[in-house]
Amino acid sequence: MLVLCNGAYGRRMEQICRTAGIACETFNQSEEQALSPAAAAPLLAAGPLSAVAMVHCETSSGVLNPVAELGRLVRQLQPGAAFIVDSMSAFGAVPLDLEAAGVDYLVSSANKCIEGVPGFGFVIARLERLKQTKGNSRSLSLDLFDQWAGLERSGQFRFTPPTHALLAFDCALQGLLSAGGVAAQASRYRANNVIVKRGLRRLGFRPLVRDGDDCYIITVIYPGKVTDADCFRIGNIGDLHEPDMHRLVDCVETVLRDMQVPIPVTYGDPQ
Template identity: 25%
Template sequence: MTQHIKLFTPGPGDVDDDVLDALSLPVMRHYGPDWMPVHVEMDELLHRLFQTKNDMYVVPGPASAVLDMAIGSVVAPGKKIIIGTNGFFGDRLVEISQAHRLEIIPFKAAWGKPLDPNLLESLIKENPDTVAFAMVHHETSTTVLNPLKDLMAVARKAGLVTIVDTVSSLAGVDIPVDDWGIDICVCGANKCIEAAPGIGFISVSPHAWTVIDSHDAPGCWYLDLKLWRHYIQEWGAWHPSPVTLPTNVILAARTAIKKIFERGVEAHYARYATASRSMRKGLTNLGFEMLVPEAYASPIATAVKARPEFTLDELTKWLMDEHQIAIGGGLGELTGKVIRVGHLGKAAEREYMLQFLFSVEEFLRMKKIPVQPGGGVAGMFE
């Protein structure tokens, strides 16, 4: 049997046993009378979770594929798109847009800093022919939580189609899609929803459909939103998708989303906030410095700065070898400069966090760094 590695990565995370059990159920067809009740229930659950009345689709593949679908479907080649970039995944939106031959207007902030709504307003005024604005809500590479509501208000006022990567934020913090005017909202199953990788979710507003329908389909088949709408409209009574769906992965996601509502959405959000606050306090007690100030720090993952006494590779390897604990490393320009500790799934539980902090404390003692026994957990749950 494969050894269980405790995941403190920014994704995926350890998930509950009943979610894993759904993956081992007999395989269902992705169409027909047995599947349609699952499809309908999943659609209702996602609409509740996204807080939207917009069209909703479940797409097999990683969330990056769904972002590719969103950008390619909405913005015609040669048209302008403003893209928020303050980390690795904002840069990925730029790469996706380049692949679709779009004219990109960079909207930048330093890595570790949030995007500025005032700068967005200026960029829109300078580029009045811009079609869309795309951004990452939780920039996982830095653990910055961008001011989504304020940014959406600026873009919405200008009439832009808004495309938002909420891959690692939706279900971790409150994101009322309709109230905030998010036209295209993309999320994955394996972050705050606490399910298995393999599917992404996308909501599409009437405003987005108007723009999508104003130009030809993108230069692809599978990642064309019009194709997915066609199957819902024409085949939706028995075969609501153009391709084979990973039915067991969807069943696992359904189980996970139902657990969120059983727990209570606000309680689910509070669980992340408590875990983040406790972990930041515990690591600070042990002498670590956080990359991102509390004012715009994500409750979903925490970026921790390197220390002069040891390399972060040493810490990462020791935690895996000695305690089977996996953490995230730095990406891009933060490689070797930070570790990223996720609070997803079981990593938000008290027992998991205590084991993590005691293990880090043990590592520090092994490196001959003075540490008060139990100092890492002192007052962390207050």
């Protein structure tokens, strides 16, 4: 496995591999920048790989990674490798053509941009890839092939399913589609993001990630200790709309004044 990593959730992929006894190599890049296909290419070309994994939107930093470009590179340099994408915080609001990007497995969650409730994850898999994994799982409960085969055979989960979360997920999907689908969800989150960045810049704060590498899913602002820099994170997703984000900025300003912090705030560059 090669893990393309630029944040906490890429490092978690590496940790999962180590724990499961899977040979793993990691390409590490700055948390404040999107993964670079050009920089990753030498490792991708170095030798045969079983799989390449990456995070779509790195929630720890708010960086949006170029899945399509990296996927095409994987297909070119490692045609036999499975391409795995963690899209936990992006699926449902960041458009992605899975076929064009060569994605074999996309993993996401019932909550996040779908706006259901936490309780289960799901995988969109290329069927021929999934069938090749029969008997390979190091975990009984997380045997993806066995779960799929059981559903195909009986229509049932192998173990007790989270029925309440499944029903909430169905309702959330219907709500997403009736509101205009992924494009509409992206538009609302993008507007939320703009309000937060504009309002907090006025108060003297600045975004951690430069324009072009950031994503409208989450806004990371200087100065909390989430990554290597002092920062705090503001989620733009969920049932949040423009008035909510204006109120958030107003509340931040009120707290600063209550704490007698000069506005605009001033601080040194992170070390």
